[in-house]
Structure formats: C-alpha cells, structure tokens
Amino acid sequence: MPLRYHTLPVTPFHQNCSIVWCDATLDAAVIDPGGEVPRLLAEVARLGLTLKAIWLTHAHIDHAGGAGQLAREQGLPIIGPHPGDQFWITALPQQSAMFGFPPAEMFAPTRWLADGDTVQIGQETLQVRHCPGHTPGHVVFHAESARRCFVGDVLFAGSIGRTDFPGGDHDTLIRSINERLxxxxxxxxxxxxxxxxxxxGEERRTNPFVGGRWG
Structure with a gap:
C-alpha cells in the first residue's frame, strides 16, 4: 500500500491522531493533532518521516488543540478544515479552558478546504469531502487507492458523531454519511x-444509527 498511516490516540479524549505518509518519499502529514505535540514529533522521528503539513478534519479542541503549536514550532502549513469551522477556531482558547486542556494557540489555516478539493503528500493524493453535521466545516480525507478514509467525528464503529454542540445538526450529519461516505x-x-x-460496509449492515441506508 503506497499510502501508509499510523494512528496515535492523544489528549484525555483519546482522539485518534493519524500520521500519514508516502512510502516512496517518506513525506508525512499529521491529521488532527489535538495535543501532546512532543509525543507526536517523537513518533514521526521514530518512523523516519519528514513532516510536511497538518490536515484538520474539524476544529474541536481534541482535534485541533495542538495545531497552532505544531505549525509554529515546525514551520508547517495548516490545511483545513472548511471555513464553516472558523468560529470553532476562534473559540479554541475557550474550548481549552472549558475542557481543562493546555491553552491552545490561535492559528489561521494556511488553506481552507472545500468539497472536491485534494490534498497531497509526497506522491499520494487524497480526496476531500465536506461532511457537515458534527460541525459545519467538517471534512474527511479519502485515500481511494488505499481504500481508507480519515473521517474525524462523522462516523464511528457502531455510532455517529454528536450533533448537540453549536453548529451541529443530526439530519445534516446523516445526509453527509449517506451522500458522501x-x-x-x-x-x-x-x-x-x-x-x-x-x-x-460493516456500518451499513450493523450501525443502529445509519445501518442499511444508502444515499
């Protein structure tokens, strides 16, 4: 598989931060660095990779809390999410205080993402789909050749993302899953x-929230 990844749970919320890389070049991106930046960098070094970018699915604190620090320390671009999550980025300091996280650094994404965009790492290209519902600006990263998708908090094994936070909407989330995933x-x-x-396929068969549905 040309695109490889390693997932590392970070923060007290055990958020799945994924390091993805091109096997040909060993260039890497980190998806959703919610925190524990030194641990993430140590893992990148252990894998022998060169970190090139930060990709964000959405801007909740457990996904984006370490992005500003990581970008500043390593000189990395922050790519994503969709502009619909600007208010969550603005609220990162309040989010960190509310949930007892270390103070989150503010940042401005180097590049916002929209449905149908692509992101590239080394020789690998991933498709971007806008999947609102959990947050208005949520995106997912689809590596078609590897048959993998990094979905953030849109869908879980046996469950779906919460929609009771500001900007969340249950019907919108279900539509995103049916039409985009x-x-x-x-x-x-x-x-x-x-x-x-x-x-x-497993979730379509068994997930009680969305099982059996097709867009």
Missing part, C-alpha cells in the same frame, strides 16, 4: 476520531 464503497476502511477502525 457510503459511495466510497463498502470495502473502504475508515479511521474515526475516536475508537477502533471499521468499514463502511
């Missing part, structure tokens, strides 16, 4: 923001 194929394995991996 399921067409990627039942054999696509997804890496959620929390908990174990699963496949879209």
């Amino acid at each position: 399921w067409p990627m194929g039942d054999d696509t394995v997804f890496i959620p923001g929390h908990g174990p991996e699963s496949s879209f």
Whole structure:
C-alpha cells in the first residue's frame, strides 16, 4: 500500500491522531493533532518521516488543540478544515479552558478546504469531502487507492458523531454519511476520531444509527 498511516490516540479524549505518509518519499502529514505535540514529533522521528503539513478534519479542541503549536514550532502549513469551522477556531482558547486542556494557540489555516478539493503528500493524493453535521466545516480525507478514509467525528464503529454542540445538526450529519461516505464503497476502511477502525460496509449492515441506508 503506497499510502501508509499510523494512528496515535492523544489528549484525555483519546482522539485518534493519524500520521500519514508516502512510502516512496517518506513525506508525512499529521491529521488532527489535538495535543501532546512532543509525543507526536517523537513518533514521526521514530518512523523516519519528514513532516510536511497538518490536515484538520474539524476544529474541536481534541482535534485541533495542538495545531497552532505544531505549525509554529515546525514551520508547517495548516490545511483545513472548511471555513464553516472558523468560529470553532476562534473559540479554541475557550474550548481549552472549558475542557481543562493546555491553552491552545490561535492559528489561521494556511488553506481552507472545500468539497472536491485534494490534498497531497509526497506522491499520494487524497480526496476531500465536506461532511457537515458534527460541525459545519467538517471534512474527511479519502485515500481511494488505499481504500481508507480519515473521517474525524462523522462516523464511528457502531455510532455517529454528536450533533448537540453549536453548529451541529443530526439530519445534516446523516445526509453527509449517506451522500458522501457510503459511495466510497463498502470495502473502504475508515479511521474515526475516536475508537477502533471499521468499514463502511460493516456500518451499513450493523450501525443502529445509519445501518442499511444508502444515499
């Protein structure tokens, strides 16, 4: 598999931060560095990778809390999420105080993302899909050739993302799953923001929130 990844749970919320890299170049991106930046950098070094970018699915504190520090210390671009999450980025200091996280550094994304965009690391290109519902600006990163999708908090093994935070909407989330995730194929394995991996086919068959549905 040309695109490789390693997932490292970080923060007290055990958020799945994924290090993704191109096997040909060993260039890497980190998806959703919610915190524990020294630990993340140590893991990148252990894997022998060169970190090139930060990709964000959305701007909740457990996903984006370490992005500003990591970008500043390593001179990295922050790519994503969709502009719909600007208010969550603005609120990062309040989020960190509310949940007892270390103070989160403010940042401005180097590049916002929109549905249909692509991101690249080394020789690998991933598709971006805008999947609102958990947050208005949530995106996912689809590595079609590897049959993998990094979905943040849109979908979990046996569950779906919360929609009771500001900007969340249950019907919008279900529509995102039906219209944006399921067409990627039942054999696509997804890496959620929390908990174990699963496949879209498994969730369509068994997930009580969305099982059996198709867009």
